[in-house]
Amino acid sequence: MTSPIHLNQFQALIDALNEVLTFVRPADAVLRQFFREQSKIGGHDRRYIVETVYGVLRHAESLTPFAPLHAARRLALLFHMKIEGRSLRDLEKLCSEEELRWLKEVKAAGLPPSLSVQTGLPEWVLEKLKPIYNEQDLLTLGRSMMHEAPLDIRVNTFLVSREDVLNELLGMGLKVSVTPHSPFGLRLEGRPSLQDLILFKKGYFEIQDEGSQLLGVMLAPKRRDLVIDFCAGAGGKTLLIATLMQNLGRVYAFDVSAKRLDQLKPRLKRSGLSNIMPVLIENERDQRVKRLRGKADRVLVDAPCSGLGTLRRNPDLKYRQSAEGIDELVVKQRAILESAAQCVKPGGLLMYATCSILPEENEGQVQWFSEKHQDFELTEVNLPELGMTSGHFLQCLPHQQGTDGFFAAMWQRKMN
Structure with a gap:
C-alpha cells in the first residue's frame, strides 16, 4: 500500500523537480545540493523525493503527451496517478481546482501508440538505434532501461x-x-x-556496476605490465586493473580533471594498492602522454561518451544529451583514441570502451580506427564468464546481462 502524500512533502518535491528539470547539471548532483540546502527534510521525505524525481524522469515520455517537460507540478501529479496508480481522492488535497479538473480530463485518456512512449526513449535516441535494432528489440531495451539498476x-x-x-x-x-x-x-x-x-x-x-567490472576482465592485465588508464576519472577501473596485477607493475591514471583524480586519492589509500600513479594532463596531446609513446603493454580508453547505457541510474541523460552533442563526442573520442594508440608498444593491447548504446560511439568508432590504423589488429573477445568466446565486441545490455549498457573492443598492435 502506498503511503499518503503530505502537502509539505509534495511542495518539497516540486522545488527539487523544478531544479532537476532545467537539465543544467546531473540529477543526482542537483538532489545532493538540494538536500544540503534543505537539511531539515527527513529521511522518509528524502526517499519520497528521490523516488518520485527519478520516476518522473524514467517515465517522462509517457507523461509529456499531457504536460510539457518543464511543468514540474503537472508531471508529478501525472506520475502519481498514471504510473503509480493513485486515485484522484489521494491527490485532490495536493491540487488546485484547475489541476483537479485537468487530472479528471486526462485520467481516462490513452497514451499515443508511439515507439517513443512505449520505450521511454526520445525520438532522437530511437533514430540512432533503429539501424541496428528492430522494433521488438527497441521495446525490450527501452523497457529494461526504465527499471532501477541493482x-x-x-x-x-x-x-x-x-x-x-x-x-x-x-x-x-x-x-x-x-x-x-x-x-x-x-x-x-x-x-x-x-x-x-x-x-x-x-x-x-x-x-561498481558488474558491466564495468567485466571491462577489467576483458583487458586482463598481467602482473608486471605497464598499463595506462587514459580517461581514469575517479579511478574505479584503475583500481580494478591494479588489483588484477596484484599490486605489481605500474598503472598510470590519466585524466584532464583534477577534481576527478582527487576523488581517486581516498579510494587508493583504502585499497592498499601502491602501483597506481595518478597523472593530471592538459589534453590528450600532453607531453606526459608523449613520454610514454610505444611503452605500454595495455592501454584502456574508457572514452567520454553519452552515457546512455546508464539510463537506469541516470535517466536525465536522455534530456541532457542531444544529437548535436553526440557528434562532438565522436570527434573527441577519435582524438583520444589516436593519442592513446601511440602509447601502445608492438604486441601490446589497446582497449576502447564506452557506457553508451549508440552505434556511432561504438561499432562506428571501431570501424573508423581499424580502417585508419592497419598496424592494429582487432582481437577476438574471449569471456567465458559471459559465454562469449567469439566476436570482436563486448556488448552488455540491461535486458541481456543485467548490467548497465557497456561496449568494448580491443586491438593488438602488430610487431614491427
Missing part, C-alpha cells in the same frame, strides 16, 4: 576474498548474492547505506 559492488581481492565479504554482509542481515558474470562482484537488494560500513572503510569493496 546495487553492485566489487570486492578488492588484493585484500580479501569475495566469499569473506559475502559472508560478512549476510551476517549483517543484508540480502546479497554473487554477480552472475563478474568473478569479484556482489549484488545487493534495496539501497542499503554502505559507505559507513567498516568493510568499506577498510577498502574491502568499491561500488
Whole structure:
C-alpha cells in the first residue's frame, strides 16, 4: 500500500523537480545540493523525493503527451496517478481546482501508440538505434532501461576474498548474492547505506556496476605490465586493473580533471594498492602522454561518451544529451583514441570502451580506427564468464546481462 502524500512533502518535491528539470547539471548532483540546502527534510521525505524525481524522469515520455517537460507540478501529479496508480481522492488535497479538473480530463485518456512512449526513449535516441535494432528489440531495451539498476559492488581481492565479504554482509542481515558474470562482484537488494560500513572503510569493496567490472576482465592485465588508464576519472577501473596485477607493475591514471583524480586519492589509500600513479594532463596531446609513446603493454580508453547505457541510474541523460552533442563526442573520442594508440608498444593491447548504446560511439568508432590504423589488429573477445568466446565486441545490455549498457573492443598492435 502506498503511503499518503503530505502537502509539505509534495511542495518539497516540486522545488527539487523544478531544479532537476532545467537539465543544467546531473540529477543526482542537483538532489545532493538540494538536500544540503534543505537539511531539515527527513529521511522518509528524502526517499519520497528521490523516488518520485527519478520516476518522473524514467517515465517522462509517457507523461509529456499531457504536460510539457518543464511543468514540474503537472508531471508529478501525472506520475502519481498514471504510473503509480493513485486515485484522484489521494491527490485532490495536493491540487488546485484547475489541476483537479485537468487530472479528471486526462485520467481516462490513452497514451499515443508511439515507439517513443512505449520505450521511454526520445525520438532522437530511437533514430540512432533503429539501424541496428528492430522494433521488438527497441521495446525490450527501452523497457529494461526504465527499471532501477541493482546495487553492485566489487570486492578488492588484493585484500580479501569475495566469499569473506559475502559472508560478512549476510551476517549483517543484508540480502546479497554473487554477480552472475563478474568473478569479484556482489549484488545487493534495496539501497542499503554502505559507505559507513567498516568493510568499506577498510577498502574491502568499491561500488561498481558488474558491466564495468567485466571491462577489467576483458583487458586482463598481467602482473608486471605497464598499463595506462587514459580517461581514469575517479579511478574505479584503475583500481580494478591494479588489483588484477596484484599490486605489481605500474598503472598510470590519466585524466584532464583534477577534481576527478582527487576523488581517486581516498579510494587508493583504502585499497592498499601502491602501483597506481595518478597523472593530471592538459589534453590528450600532453607531453606526459608523449613520454610514454610505444611503452605500454595495455592501454584502456574508457572514452567520454553519452552515457546512455546508464539510463537506469541516470535517466536525465536522455534530456541532457542531444544529437548535436553526440557528434562532438565522436570527434573527441577519435582524438583520444589516436593519442592513446601511440602509447601502445608492438604486441601490446589497446582497449576502447564506452557506457553508451549508440552505434556511432561504438561499432562506428571501431570501424573508423581499424580502417585508419592497419598496424592494429582487432582481437577476438574471449569471456567465458559471459559465454562469449567469439566476436570482436563486448556488448552488455540491461535486458541481456543485467548490467548497465557497456561496449568494448580491443586491438593488438602488430610487431614491427
